[in-house]
Amino acid sequence: MKLGRPMKPKWRTLQWIIIPVIMIIAVEGVARVGLSNYEEWYDSSATHNADIVFIGSSRVASGINAPLVSQVVSDEVEYRVKVTNQGRGGSTIVTHYLELRELIESGRLEQPIVLLELAGEVPAPLMRGTWDERWFHPKFPSLLARAMTGDDVDPFLEADHSRSERFAVLSRYAFNNSDLISFKDGWRDLFFDRGGKATGDVLDLFLPTTKGDGSGLSDAGGVATDAAGVERARELALERLENESRTGVVLDDWNATVLASLVQLVHDNGGRFVFFQMPVSSVFEIDFETDVHKENRTNFASSMNEWGTPLIEFDPGLDDESFPDLWHLGKDGADITSEQLGELLAQMIAAGEPGLTE
Amino acid sequence: MLFNSFIFAGFFVVVLALYRLVGHDWQNRLLLVASYVFYAAWDWRFCSLLLISTVVDYYVGGRLHTTDDERSRKRLLRLSMMTNLGILATFKYFNFFIDSATSLLSSVGLDASSPVLKVALPVGISFYTFQTMSYTIDIYRRRLEPVDSIRDFAVFVAYFPQLVAGPIERASNLLPRIQRDRAHSRQQDLEGLWLMLWGLFKKIVIADNAAIVVNEVFASDTPSSGFVGLVAVYAFALQIYCDFSGYSDIARGASKLLGIELMLNFEMPYRSQNPSEFWRRWHISLSTWLRDYLYIPLGGNRGGELLTYRNLLLTMTIGGLWHGAAWTFVAWGMFHGLWLGAHRYLSEKRPAASPTPVLRLLKQIGTFHMVCVGWLFFRAESFGQVFNFLETMVLDLTITSDLGRYVFIVVVLSAALLLLEGWHRSVDDPSASLGWHRGLGPTIVTGLVLTMIVLAPPAGGQFIYFQF
Numbered sequence: 001m002k003l004g005r006p007m008k009p010k011w012r013t014l015q016w017i018i019i020p021v022i023m024i025i026a027v028e029g030v031a032r033v034g035l036s037n038y039e040e041w042y043d044s045s046a047t048h049n050a051d052i053v054f055i056g057s058s059r060v061a062s063g064i065n066a067p068l069v070s071q072v073v074s075d076e077v078e079y080r081v082k083v084t085n086q087g088r089g090g091s092t093i094v095t096h097y098l099e100l101r102e103l104i105e106s107g108r109l110e111q112p113i114v115l116l117e118l119a120g121e122v123p124a125p126l127m128r129g130t131w132d133e134r135w136f137h138p139k140f141p142s143l144l145a146r147a148m149t150g151d152d153v154d155p156f157l158e159a160d161h162s163r164s165e166r167f168a169v170l171s172r173y174a175f176n177n178s179d180l181i182s183f184k185d186g187w188r189d190l191f192f193d194r195g196g197k198a199t200g201d202v203l204d205l206f207l208p209t210t211k212g213d214g215s216g217l218s219d220a221g222g223v224a225t226d227a228a229g230v231e232r233a234r235e236l237a238l239e240r241l242e243n244e245s246r247t248g249v250v251l252d253d254w255n256a257t258v259l260a261s262l263v264q265l266v267h268d269n270g271g272r273f274v275f276f277q278m279p280v281s282s283v284f285e286i287d288f289e290t291d292v293h294k295e296n297r298t299n300f301a302s303s304m305n306e307w308g309t310p311l312i313e314f315d316p317g318l319d320d321e322s323f324p325d326l327w328h329l330g331k332d333g334a335d336i337t338s339e340q341l342g343e344l345l346a347q348m349i350a351a352g353e354p355g356l357t358e
Numbered sequence: 359m360l361f362n363s364f365i366f367a368g369f370f371v372v373v374l375a376l377y378r379l380v381g382h383d384w385q386n387r388l389l390l391v392a393s394y395v396f397y398a399a400w401d402w403r404f405c406s407l408l409l410i411s412t413v414v415d416y417y418v419g420g421r422l423h424t425t426d427d428e429r430s431r432k433r434l435l436r437l438s439m440m441t442n443l444g445i446l447a448t449f450k451y452f453n454f455f456i457d458s459a460t461s462l463l464s465s466v467g468l469d470a471s472s473p474v475l476k477v478a479l480p481v482g483i484s485f486y487t488f489q490t491m492s493y494t495i496d497i498y499r500r501r502l503e504p505v506d507s508i509r510d511f512a513v514f515v516a517y518f519p520q521l522v523a524g525p526i527e528r529a530s531n532l533l534p535r536i537q538r539d540r541a542h543s544r545q546q547d548l549e550g551l552w553l554m555l556w557g558l559f560k561k562i563v564i565a566d567n568a569a570i571v572v573n574e575v576f577a578s579d580t581p582s583s584g585f586v587g588l589v590a591v592y593a594f595a596l597q598i599y600c601d602f603s604g605y606s607d608i609a610r611g612a613s614k615l616l617g618i619e620l621m622l623n624f625e626m627p628y629r630s631q632n633p634s635e636f637w638r639r640w641h642i643s644l645s646t647w648l649r650d651y652l653y654i655p656l657g658g659n660r661g662g663e664l665l666t667y668r669n670l671l672l673t674m675t676i677g678g679l680w681h682g683a684a685w686t687f688v689a690w691g692m693f694h695g696l697w698l699g700a701h702r703y704l705s706e707k708r709p710a711a712s713p714t715p716v717l718r719l720l721k722q723i724g725t726f727h728m729v730c731v732g733w734l735f736f737r738a739e740s741f742g743q744v745f746n747f748l749e750t751m752v753l754d755l756t757i758t759s760d761l762g763r764y765v766f767i768v769v770v771l772s773a774a775l776l777l778l779e780g781w782h783r784s785v786d787d788p789s790a791s792l793g794w795h796r797g798l799g800p801t802i803v804t805g806l807v808l809t810m811i812v813l814a815p816p817a818g819g820q821f822i823y824f825q826f
Contacts, residue, residue: 015796015797015799015800016799016800018800019797019800019801019804020800020803020804023801023804023805023808024804024808027808027812163365164363167364180808180811180812181811187812187813188567188812188813188815191812191813192567192763192766192767193763195763195766195767195770196762196763196764196765196766196767197762197763198762198766199762199763199765199766199769200759200761200762200763201762202762203757203761203762203765204757207757231578231582232574232577232578235577235578
């Protein structure tokens with residue numbers, strides 16, 4: 001099949017330059033308009049001049065209701081306290097460090113109180129790496145690439161990454177100015193999520209959803225709230241129970257971790273670093289009884305002491321029912337946790353805990 | 359070294375550049391070195407298996423040709439079969455047979471400790487062993503003359519574009535192309551580049567995204583609802599076709615750039631109207647291999663009705679086992695054997711008149727769904743999972759909140775495949791027409807590349823058939 005007359009040789013060659021350029025510009029334009037607000041993690045409006053920043057994993061994303069904490073603390077201290085939740089699934093301590101560094105160094109975050117979750121009084125594995133270890137979660141290279149600066153490239157190359165991991169991050173970093181590339185992973189999520197929701201709405205017109213998730217989970221920070229996702233998460237959590245050989249590494253030198261650098265960064269800039277105990281389901285609590293964990297807890301407690309970082313401990317009295325997928329708090333559990341945490345935080349500020357005063 | 363990796367892209371560019379600079383003799387030397395480097399990139403130790411197959415079959419092929427004594431010829435053929443099947447049995451099936459025997463003994467109350475061979479499965483082992491066996495069998499049948507040069511024969515065994523996942527080439531097809539001078543033309547290059555791009559698109563955009571649905575749903579023993587199970591099976595049908603035919607297209611494209619034509623391995627199989635047609639369109643190089651070297655030697659359809667059905671069932675069951683060392687693959691093969699037998703029986707009892715377009719469509723839909731039942735056995739981790747899926751599909755037709763996303767992904771990917779394959783079929787030669795259509799060529803190529811950039815999952819998967 002041939003359409004039309006053969007083209008002139010000059011145009012035949014030129015079309016292979018002109019058309020791709022036009023298409024790339026068009027797609028880049030669509031990405032800038034359609035995706036500029038898609039990735040809300042460390043979004044400038046949410047973090048600008050925030051007083052309290054929660055950081056951590058998807059447990060924090062789904063388990064901390066930032067507006068509620070803000071309301072509770074503001075009521076107690078009698079001035080408006082801006083609270084932002086930057087917990088996210090797939091984030092690591094390095095990605096949090098780089099994002100916070102940028103905010104602090106650019107003056108958009110002044111003397112903040114930064115709160116990091118602990119599980120069993122020890123940071124979660126993705127929050128306790130050293131600069132020599134892998135910097136990012138393999139499924140989320142964009143989170144690291146968008147936070148990196150030119151100065152970070154050398155240390156990144158020196159850290160323990162495979163060739164394909166380096167490529168995944170650096171190829172995205174090289175095109176950080178292009179929304180087409182840097183939001184590459186966002187494109188997919190957006191396309192499939194929005195398309196999926198629209199398809200679900202269409203299906204509902206004919207066959208109403210008879211088996212919803214009913215989970216009460218928030219979809220913040222990449223938490224799966226669909227029926228299959230919740231079920232899979234529960235199965236994964238329960239598989240952990242069956243796995244008797246709970247291995248782990250004893251970390252002696254917490255000062256060598258990225259976390260220590262982050263604490264230093266926050267303190268050097270007049271801020272305050274605080275740890276808080278994030279509630280977990282019984283499936284994860286059994287991890288806290290291992291010898292490795294106990295040793296890590298002891299070591300980390302002395303590091304917290306050395307750094308001068310307080311730990312907020314509280315018991316919101318939640319059971320496994322509050323964790324629909326056994327990993328994350330449902331909305332009700334998140335509200336209870338946030339309210340209690342807000343009150344304790346307000347008390348610390350009111351009591352003049354160093355660095356936590358107005 | 360995956361075809362969908364930048365390492366392969368770099369490797370192939372270097373090989374192709376050198377290849378174009380030298381004459382035929384050096385081209386074959388280069389192909390041999392490149393093929394062994396390619397295979398060593400997986401695990402250099404398994405190059406020894408390639409070498410054993412090559413040396414044994416080269417020697418056997420030569421001797422078979424010069425020996426007239428039937429007993430000696432049979433002995434030589436046995437040597438080749440035992441070497442190749444021995445390699446397969448040891449590296450692919452040893453643990454499977456031992457585990458099955460141990461389970462059987464345990465079920466009758468006997469305690470048996472089983473030795474386990476802790477060796478990774480050599481990639482592509484089923485493909486190159488079958489390929490070299492066809493060489494000796496054809497010489498034994500006096501349908502082929504042995505090759506003089508062991509170097510050319512080694513290239514035939516290890517030829518990197520099709521080494522790890524086929525097409526399983528016949529010596530009569532591939533060897534002459536290796537032996538004779540290659541001519542290169544712009545048209546041939548365009549065709550090769552187009553095939554590689556099209557194959558990459560099928561793998562990266564369609565197969566890898568369909569895999570997200572498949573992996574999520576098959577991670578549980580039971581799907582969240584029957585509809586979710588059904589959509590996951592459709593997704594797997596899409597994934598395995600685009601994964602495998604994508605690989606084949608890249609292999610054919612790469613080979614075309616090297617001036618060597620490889621056979622067509624897929625011919626729009628989901629358009630088939632019956633199982634017989636499906637197997638003429640799906641993994642053509644394997645189905646014809648099984649026909650020529652297993653079904654026909656077993657007697658084919660020459661021994662009466664019952665024996666024909668037996669031969670069909672045996673051939674397909676062994677074909678199932680070829681795919682993987684698990685009982686679910688055996689069941690998949692048996693399912694196809696029984697289905698082919700039933701189709702044969704019904705066709706003979708009631709020869710079909712030429713179908714109307716509606717009937718043809720209904721037959722295509724019916725055949726596709728039967729193929730999907732087979733895919734359930736192919737993909738499932740256990741028989742328990744197969745039955746849970748089937749039970750849920752029949753008894754739990756509720757709509758769950760995750761269904762919309764899964765349906766959307768499968769519909770979008772299917773539409774992309776149908777649209778592009780439809781266009782592909784409507785033009786005599788897509789690569790040639792790309793140059794002529796006003797602006798269509800660059801638009802399609804840029805569109806495919808941009809879609810690959812945007813929709814490629816962060817961690818691209820390995821090709822499914824590498825494990826076979």
